[in-house]
Amino acid sequence: MESRFISEINGKKNYSNTMSDMMSEKTEDAKTEAPIAEKYKLQTKDVNVFYGDFQAIKDISMNIKPKSITAFIGPSGCGKSTFLRLFNRMNDYIEDFKMEGKIKIDDKNIYKDKIQLEQLRKEVGMVFQKPNPFPKSIFENVAYGLKIQGIKDKKLIADRVEKALVQADLWNEVKDNLSKSALTLSGGQQQRLCIARTLAVEPSIILMDEPTSALDPISTAKIEELIHHLKQYYTIIIVTHNMQQAARISDYTAFFYMGELIEFDKTKKIFTNPEKKRTENYITGRFG
Amino acid sequence: MRKIREFIIEKTLLSSALITVAVTVGIILVLAVEAFSFFREVSIFDFFTDTEWTPLFTKKHYGILPLLTGTLLTTFIAISVALPIGLSISIYLSEYAPRSFRKTIKPLLELLAAVPTVVYGFFALVVVTPFLQQFIPSLSGFNSLSAGIVMGIMIIPFVSSLSEDALFAVPKALREASYGMGATRLQTAFKVVVPAASSGIIVSIILAISRAIGETMIVAIAAGQQPRLTLDPTVPVETITAYIVQVSLGDVQHGSLEYKTIFAAGITLFALTFLLNTLSFQIRKKFRQKYD
């Protein structure tokens, strides 16, 4: 069923090889996997998640295109954050967490044992709900990811820090105070610092877990603008409570309810002409 | 009527609380008065510079230095044992261990501190010293090494428990940020969590030092009763506390200079621990504000 509307999306996107796409969908394990990698940055197949006896995610399959913004929406407790955290295996340290199914990034199964957790997380950056800068200087915050990789070249680190801060649109505000504690920044600046910190590691996917829920409207607008700008370089997946936000910034929207993926389509379609009644009810504010 | 009763009850409770102040005042007064009368007979300069402590011999010297070095030597050995082990335990329990393991092991570790110290003294003298003598034949029957090691084991929970509380209080969001960038648990622990919890960890270390300095029975049993200005851990020494016990076990006349020596030694001990405790209290106060 899932593959049906995925192919619908594909049909509407003007990618020429929609057919081969559908083909390879069907022949998952055959040799024809390679072309998919170019098409999809991230694929999940029949993913189930359990916390002990509680099933948090029910049988979700989903494909995400590179350099796109995908928004996850749904009422609290619907599993959208849990699902997002699967992509960088952030749930791994939770006790009695269990996952079934496949998740592939660039066509590599990230839940295979051979995959290095740390490597994966460099590839898949994450920005959290509340700004969570380390109690260190601004510079040290951004340099952190590089230092833990064992990079010692000071010039290289300084360059990458600057580049990341420029990309995160924070450079002009902090360039004279790089040694000041990150905790002295405002909430919005802190969140942009956290984004810069993520960018410095040079990931290809950025996961954002309600990144503006703790911010005021002006800071939110700034972050949204930034996200929009980052799209040209990164694949972005954002969990949001705010439906206007999803409508404003995302290309695709996935609606989750009670651990299930109810509908996943182009944002425009979801917000104007959803397939499912439940999606429509949620979007029009009838529940949630 | 009801108002009067409530008033009386409140004042009764208050006076109970004030007893604690009386205890402190009492301690300071008692130590100061007896020490003052001690220093009328012994110059304070000699007390701090004389390198011998022989108040119970015919040729009397009153230099606190040998007792002080004995105390600091055993404390140093104890901390050298307790700090790496205690800190590793706290990091393991807060960053690695499954919650169920943490819950069972913490009370068991507390048990280490619940064992009476005289029992640890026995352990040091009867088990550890003979064991170490197999490797260090020159190790004397009484020495600061065994006493220090055993004392270190005893204060492990002082370091581990408080440090673990401090580590555990570090917001989860900071850990996630670090993991999210590809840091291992070890990197996250040492680069993010430990620095963020540093004041709490320092408090735990200071309190452990203070505890080791004031520890009495282990050193009285296993470290010896020979005041000696040395840093050699294999020979008998005497700590301030062990000296006070030694004098108390004998028959010393109230009012004699020997009697007063234990108060002079006591006030030195009290001053040391008081400084450390005050320091830790100040740090803790600052630390609390940071997290609120």
Place this chain on the structure above:
Amino acid sequence: MTNVQKNRLKDQLFKFWGIACTLIGLVLLVIFIGGILIDGLSRIDWAFITDLPSRKAEKSGIWTPLMGSVWILVLTAIISFPISVAAGVYLEEYAKKNRLSALLEINISNLAGVPSIIYGLLGLEVFVRIMNLGASVLAGALTLSLLILPIIIVATREAIKAVPGSIRDASYALGASKWQTIWNQVLPASSGGILTGVILALSRAVGEAAPLIIVGALAYVPFAPQGPLDQFSVLPIQIFNWISRPQQGFIDNAAAAIIILLLITFIMNGIAVYFRNKWQKKLQ
């Protein structure tokens, strides 16, 4: 090896190191207690418990120090319990945020860190000399009461803090006075936590030797104390005395007495943990 692999390896190594550290103290304790059991268990019989001390190791028993410990335990409990719980209640329920309460706070935190032997010096001057109680059970119990005061006060405050505010509001809403609320609602609800603190503090007191040696408790007393003004010894001092003897017979005696002392300590700790768990379940 790449950096990532190196970091992973370090991570794993630390994990094992952490487990080793966590277990080493406990393993040593078990080995040690095992050794004591081997040395001392054969020495324990009914006569060992009920015999008076003797100059001959094999004839010595622990009756007088055991009774001394019991006397100390009971008197210390009677003296310290009301004072420290009252102080804890005051600090938690009455004290306003002012200079006085700040002073009390610093003071209690400091007292908790004063070495036990210093309390012995205080007891020696105040109880033994000035109050002229001599080296009596009462002087010893008063000294230990002061020693455990801060421990029970802290435990009382923690226990009261854990009582949900809604219980207080409900009581006030029914027109109860402050003290009625504390006496009828707060104290019963926090009793489990307070009891835990009291038992743990008393178990500490039972194991103390140093302050009692300073106060003048004797290593050898011919009879068990009959009243609070009698001379006394306690188990830890008897053990200390036996350890200091060169003959193996006394070392065995010390091991046997340690078994009894540890038994008392562990049972008290066990009861405390039991009460705490029961209480915490009730609170939730």
